[in-house]
Amino acid sequence: MLTKMSKSNGAKLVLVVSMVGLGSFVNMPAPIMAMENQTGLSSTTNDVQQTNTLSKLEVDGVQLNQDLSPGVYDYSASVNNSIQSVTLNVGSDNPDAIITVTVNNQTITNANGTVGPFSLQTGDNKFLITVDDKIHTPNTYTLTITRKQNANNLLQNITLSNGELSPQFSSDITEYTVDVANEVNSLTVSPQACDNTESIKINDSIWKNDGISVQLPVGKSDIVIMVTAENGDVKAYTLHITREAEQAYKPPVTPPKPRPNETPTKPSSNGNGANPKKHSGQPQSKLSQNSTSTHAQQNKGAIQNTSTAILSSLTVSEGTWVSSFSSDKFTYHIAVSSDVTSVTINPTATYSSASIILDGSNVNTIQLTRNPTIVPIVVTNGEDRKTYVLVFDKPVQPTTTTETSQISTDTTVNTTTNKPTSLTATQPYSNLKPNKGNSKTSTSFWQRILDFFKMIF
Numbered sequence: 524m525l526t527k528m529s530k531s532n533g534a535k536l537v538l539v540v541s542m543v544g545l546g547s548f549v550n551m552p553a554p555i556m557a558m559e560n561q562t563g564l565s566s567t568t569n570d571v572q573q574t575n576t577l578s579k580l581e582v583d584g585v586q587l588n589q590d591l592s593p594g595v596y597d598y599s600a601s602v603n604n605s606i607q608s609v610t611l612n613v614g615s616d617n618p619d620a621i622i623t624v625t626v627n628n629q630t631i632t633n634a635n636g637t638v639g640p641f642s643l644q645t646g647d648n649k650f651l652i653t654v655d656d657k658i659h660t661p662n663t664y665t666l667t668i669t670r671k672q673n674a675n676n677l678l679q680n681i682t683l684s685n686g687e688l689s690p691q692f693s694s695d696i697t698e699y700t701v702d703v704a705n706e707v708n709s710l711t712v713s714p715q716a717c718d719n720t721e722s723i724k725i726n727d728s729i730w731k732n733d734g735i736s737v738q739l740p741v742g743k744s745d746i747v748i749m750v751t752a753e754n755g756d757v758k759a760y761t762l763h764i765t766r767e768a769e770q771a772y773k774p775p776v777t778p779p780k781p782r783p784n785e786t787p788t789k790p791s792s793n794g795n796g797a798n799p800k801k802h803s804g805q806p807q808s809k810l811s812q813n814s815t816s817t818h819a820q821q822n823k824g825a826i827q828n829t830s831t832a833i834l835s836s837l838t839v840s841e842g843t844w845v846s847s848f849s850s851d852k853f854t855y856h857i858a859v860s861s862d863v864t865s866v867t868i869n870p871t872a873t874y875s876s877a878s879i880i881l882d883g884s885n886v887n888t889i890q891l892t893r894n895p896t897i898v899p900i901v902v903t904n905g906e907d908r909k910t911y912v913l914v915f916d917k918p919v920q921p922t923t924t925t926e927t928s929q930i931s932t933d934t935t936v937n938t939t940t941n942k943p944t945s946l947t948a949t950q951p952y953s954n955l956k957p958n959k960g961n962s963k964t965s966t967s968f969w970q971r972i973l974d975f976f977k978m979i980f
Contacts, residue, residue, distance in 0.1 A: 575654040575662045577622075579614035582668065583639075599667040602643065604753075609668060610639035611650070619656040626650040643670040645720075645753065675718045676752035678760060684711035684734070688762070697760045703739065705767040711736045712746060712762070720753035739766045831874045832907040837900070840867040842915060854912045861917050865890050868913065870900055877904035883978065891915055897975050 580591045580598065585606075588599045602609070613622055614635055624634045624641075626648055631638050634652075641650070648668045655661035677694040686701040694717065703710065712725055713734035723730040725748050726737060737746050746762040833850045842857035850873065859866065867888050870879050880901045882889055889898050900911040 575617060575620055575656055575659050576615060577613060577652065577654060577662075577664060578616045579612060580652070580664065580666070581612040582666075583610040583612070585609060585668070587666075596662065597665045597667075599669070601669045601671065604645065604671045604673045606643060606670060608640035608642050610637060611641070611652075611666075612637050613652060615654050617654070617656050619658070620654045621656070623653045623655075624650060625653075643668060645670050645672055672752075672754035673718055673720045674752050674754050674756055676721060676750045676756050676758040677717045678714050678723075678748070678750055679717045680715040681748070681760065681762075682713045682715075682734075684709075684736075686710070686764075697758065698763070699761070700763045700765070702765050703767070705741065705769050707739065707766065709736050709738050710746070710764065712748070714748050714750075714760075716750070718753075722751045724749040724751075739764055741766050741768055830907055830909060832877055832902040832904040832909045833873050834870050834879075834900075834902060834909075834911060835873040836869075836871040837911065838869045839913070840869075842866060853910065854914070856914045856916060858916050858918075859891065863891060863917075866915065868898065868900070870902075870911070872902060872904075874904055877902050879903075891917070893971060894919075897971070899975070899978065 576593065577591060580587070582600055585600045585602055589595070591598075611624065611634075613624065615622060621632065622634045624631045624638055626641050627644060629641060641648075646669065648670060650666040650668065652664040652666060653661055654664075679694065681688060681692055681699075683701065685707045686703045688699045688701060690696060690699070692699070701710075711734040714723055714725070714730060716723060725735045726746060728735050730748075742765070744764050744766070746764060748760040748762070750758045750760070752758075834848075835850060837848045837855075839857060841863050842859040845856040845858065846852070848855065865888055868881055869887060870881070872879055880903075881887060882898050882900075889896070894917045896915040898913045898915070900913065902909045902911070
């Protein structure tokens with residue numbers, strides 16, 4: 524019984540202790556409860572503030588594609604090519620966070636607030652903005668700013684090696700005219716770009732730094748300069764070139780000079796201008812001869828100075844020249860051996876428009892059937908004509924009577940009438956007259972000379 528009472532009292536004791544403990548918990552003082560609640564709220568608030576997020580992301584003067592939002596980490600913007608740099612405004616509510624901005628190999632650490640400026644390249648510029656307080660997980664925001672390509676396709680200037688632009692150059696004017704002389708057969712064109720991003724072609728040839736030479740035909744032609752901007756826009760500048768045609772050669776007219784020691788003549792009553800009475804004390808025939816010779820020499824000098832019917836060279840296959848060739852000398856003696864039966868003559872005209880006739884034909888090989896053999900070479904260019912004379916001399920046989928003859932013929936042709944203005948034949952040896960013993964041979968020789976002058980004139 525005692526035992527039963529002890530067990531019952533023990534159970535009652537445990538029950539009383541439990542109720543006392545419960546009462547102590549329920550009746551805890553209010554200040555203690557408030558302190559515990561406040562400590563728990565502060566811990567929750569600090570967890571929110573310590574996250575690595577941005578509270579501000581702005582670009583000065585540039586509108587982002589969207590406003591800054593929690594949980595959004597990618598943003599973008601676009602600027603014109605004229606914008607070369609930008610400034611950012613960034614911030615975080617986490618006072619312990621460190622903000623780092625990296626773009627185009629440029630990095631700024633602890634970039635809280637206004638940072639920059641940052642240089643922009645043409646195209647996309649990717650900004651990486653990292654927020655890290657070294658406690659929580661860092662967050663990285665991406666901002667892509669696209670700088671548009673350059674649209675400039677203008678030239679600053681165009682320079683030429685010859686001629687001038689008309690009108691004067693202006694970047695907005697794309698059509699020009701240029702006049703050059705006939706002797707200008709090429710033109711070097713040097714354009715100057717407004718921007719180093721432009722590419723230039725001149726008549727499909729890529730221009731770099733030096734000018735490009737363009738061949739010019741006679742008359743009208745065009746040179747096209749194509750300028751391409753960085754964004755692909757193209758502008759064309761066109762030069763309309765006129766190269767002058769070649770002018771026909773017009774020899775200057777030289778007025779005749781008065782003869783020295785000549786007395787002016789008075790016109791006669793019949794109007795022919797002759798005065799048969801006096802001529803400075805000289806016989807009439809001699810004065811007339813001197814007058815003719817003087818006029819011929821003057822005309823000869825004037826014609827030779829302006830002639831276009833002359834040779835630049837003259838060669839023969841056989842023989843020895845007595846005097847060397849000169850364009851303004853027209854008679855030559857060439858000694859050949861007795862066994863030479865033919866020679867080849869090679870004349871070359873100074874002007875390509877001139878024609879050459881050898882001994883009345885176009886055959887260059889001449890048969891030496893006579894002694895001497897006289898070969899006329901007639902050069903004609905329009906109304907101008909000159910005659911060169913080659914005299915081929917063979918040695919005289921010792922059994923025959925020696926008759927040495929030399930004829931110097933200097934023939935000039937009047938450029939307007941195609942008639943000879945001067946003809947001089949000299950006979951330096953006194954034995955040119957035929958003798959009775961060889962009259963047939965001498966007569967034949969003189970007949971050949973006469974036939975030669977008939978052929979020339």
